[in-house]
Amino acid sequence: MSQISEVPEVPEVPDASVPAIAVTGSTGRLGGRVARRLAERGVPQKLLARDPARAPRLPGSVAVRAEYADRDAVREALAGIRTVFMVSASESADRLAQHKAFVDAVAEAGVRHLVYLSFYGAAPDATFTLARDHFHTEQHIRAGGLAHTFLRDNLYAEFVPDLVGEDGAIRGPAGLGSAAFVGQDDIADAAAAVLSRPDDHAGLTYDLTGPESLTLDEAAVILSEQLGRPVTYQQETVEEAYASRSSYGAPPWQLDAWVSTYTAIASGELDGVSDAVPRLTGHPATSLAEVVRARRG
Secondary structure (H helix, E strand, O other): OOOOOOOOOOOOOOOOOOOOEEEEOOOOHHHHHHHHHHHHOOOOEEEEEOOHHHOOOOOOEEEEEOOOOOHHHHHHHOOOOOEEEEOOOOOOOOHHHHHHHHHHHHHHOOOOEEEEEEEOOOOOOOOOHHHHHHHHHHHHHHHOOOEEEEEEEOOEHHHHHHHEOOOOEEEEOOOOOEEOOEOHHHHHHHHHHHHHOHHHHOOOEEEEOOOOOEEHHHHHHHHHHHHOOOOEEEEOOHHHHHHHHHHHOOOHHHHHHHHHHHHHHHHOOOOOOOOHHHHHHOOOOOOHHHHHHHHHO
């Protein structure tokens, strides 16, 4: 009787050219920065975008169409993906619903790890109204059973010069409160570090801040020095803040978000410096002065 010898099964070796990471928001300032850093590290990636034609052309990347609310498209796009970097959707009245649909599709696609760009002080009763969306998104991710890492960034340092009006004044009800403004390059460096070794960061939350907490008076002094023109901070009441912004015709939820950016500073909820940026990136966090100087350069 002949014998048929069994051939030992050869373990499958992952193809290093096949993306194991997907990045959302690559057409924006944060997702694009993260995608470029991963490409520089030689990490293959899939870029999810509403309009793939606008995604950056990067070595080892492929762009696919997938909107957050389109669960079928997201599931198809994420087939075989192990780790996803999720930038929050554009501000809208239904942003939380979009987030939940996307998270559900991520889980259904068999993704192992979701790295979510959240917000500093995310809580159900956060003063900054949009931080509540981030809290509920985090809770939905936890409930879905995904391995996860939350990167909670403070207000963008790049955003501060945009607060200055044509008359050189920053106006808002921020009082004497402080915020630890963080540079977008620092956020991207931190995200790329986490995405390069996601298992090392599973279940962790990182507060991403700049190297100092500043009042808007102090920020105005820095802007004056860096921009070469006088910048001042002028305190508004909450009522004055709503009145001064109502002429833009924005919906109520957006007015609430704009005004609560300042009242969150006043409440102290954006104060406090974390060492997460230097720990994750290996370099010091970038100051507001350095961010403004780089933008000018």
